Amino acid sequence: MDCRIGFPVFPSHALVTVLLGLRMIPATKRRAEVSVVEWPTILLVIANYGVWFAAMIITATAAWGWIALPFLILATTLHASLQHEALHGHPTRNIAVNELLVFLPIGLFIPYRRMKTLHLRHHRDETLTDPYEDPESFYRPQAEWGRYSAVFRAILNANNTLVGRIVLGPALSLFGFWRDDAKLAFAGDEKVIVAWSRHLIGLAIVFAILVVLGVSLPLYILAVAYPAMSLLMVRTFAEHQADDDPHGRTVIVEKGGLWGFLFLNNHLHVVHHEQPRAPWYKLPSIYAADRERFHQKNGGYVVPSYGALFSAYAFRRKEAVPHPTV
Numbered sequence: 001m002d003c004r005i006g007f008p009v010f011p012s013h014a015l016v017t018v019l020l021g022l023r024m025i026p027a028t029k030r031r032a033e034v035s036v037v038e039w040p041t042i043l044l045v046i047a048n049y050g051v052w053f054a055a056m057i058i059t060a061t062a063a064w065g066w067i068a069l070p071f072l073i074l075a076t077t078l079h080a081s082l083q084h085e086a087l088h089g090h091p092t093r094n095i096a097v098n099e100l101l102v103f104l105p106i107g108l109f110i111p112y113r114r115m116k117t118l119h120l121r122h123h124r125d126e127t128l129t130d131p132y133e134d135p136e137s138f139y140r141p142q143a144e145w146g147r148y149s150a151v152f153r154a155i156l157n158a159n160n161t162l163v164g165r166i167v168l169g170p171a172l173s174l175f176g177f178w179r180d181d182a183k184l185a186f187a188g189d190e191k192v193i194v195a196w197s198r199h200l201i202g203l204a205i206v207f208a209i210l211v212v213l214g215v216s217l218p219l220y221i222l223a224v225a226y227p228a229m230s231l232l233m234v235r236t237f238a239e240h241q242a243d244d245d246p247h248g249r250t251v252i253v254e255k256g257g258l259w260g261f262l263f264l265n266n267h268l269h270v271v272h273h274e275q276p277r278a279p280w281y282k283l284p285s286i287y288a289a290d291r292e293r294f295h296q297k298n299g300g301y302v303v304p305s306y307g308a309l310f311s312a313y314a315f316r317r318k319e320a321v322p323h324p325t326v
């Protein structure tokens with residue numbers, strides 16, 4: 001994709017595709033491309049932005065606007081799940097269109113392109129949970145653990161409880177992510193600079209909406225964006241565990257419930273890791289058709305529900321913070 005630092009340059013046909021459903025590609029390829037447009041995801045993107053914007057208006061204008069805050073949080077959380085779909089090649093086979101559909105950073109904190117780069121690196125099953133190689137690992141290297149202060153070790157141990165992960169997880173994750181990206185940017189990493197430049201332009205759009213509607217930015221950060229990231233931490237809390245078998249590192253949460261929709265069925269995470277190009281709405285049927293094989297594949301790393309996860313680990317550490325082998 002053609003791009004210049006500081007300016008979001010999308011191919012002109014990307015906007016045409018979104019508005020008219022057309023693709024300016026050779027006729028020999030057009031028929032095959034049209035057949036893989038995933039309309040349920042496109043409609044969900046539109047609905048999600050609609051709910052977010054309506055909740056923003058209610059928050060800003062109604063005397064009882066606070067009642068819309070939960071809808072803002074849920075819409076922002078779902079948007080992150082839709083970004084996850086987009087980076088895996090959904091809902092179209094056009095990378096520019098997928099990015100354009102989820103580009104607006106209503107979650108504020110993480111540039112889409114950085115999320116994409118790091119998450120695709122995370123999908124290397126052979127290095128899952130490795131604190132050096134897996135950018136989404138919450139483990140720490142054994143060699144570093146003894147050098148941490150007692151206070152920092154206590155914070156990391158608390159972060160390995162579910163309530164701790166909800167409260168502390170976003171702050172710890174963002175601090176490490178922003179620190180590392182700042183180092184890369186100052187070192188001249190062009191991809192990081194471009195990703196953040198596009199993100200800043202997206203943030204300018206979101207901030208303009210906040211200003212026009214009269215929504216306080218601190219309120220949005222503390223009452224919407226941070227809680228939305230906290231909800232995402234529920235999904236990532238048990239997604240992976242250290243295991244000698246790479247296939248045994250990825251969880252199945254049998255009953256997703258409302259959480260399952262919010263996470264676009266990624267509670268069936270082993271299915272997603274095996275078939276990342278399968279759209280979210282097909283994951284349950286893929287799992288149901290081969291349930292026993294998936295249980296065997298991940299060595300029985302199965303959780304009955306998110307309710308069971310809360311019951312077991314709300315205030316109890318799920319596992320040690322130092323990686324058992326790294």
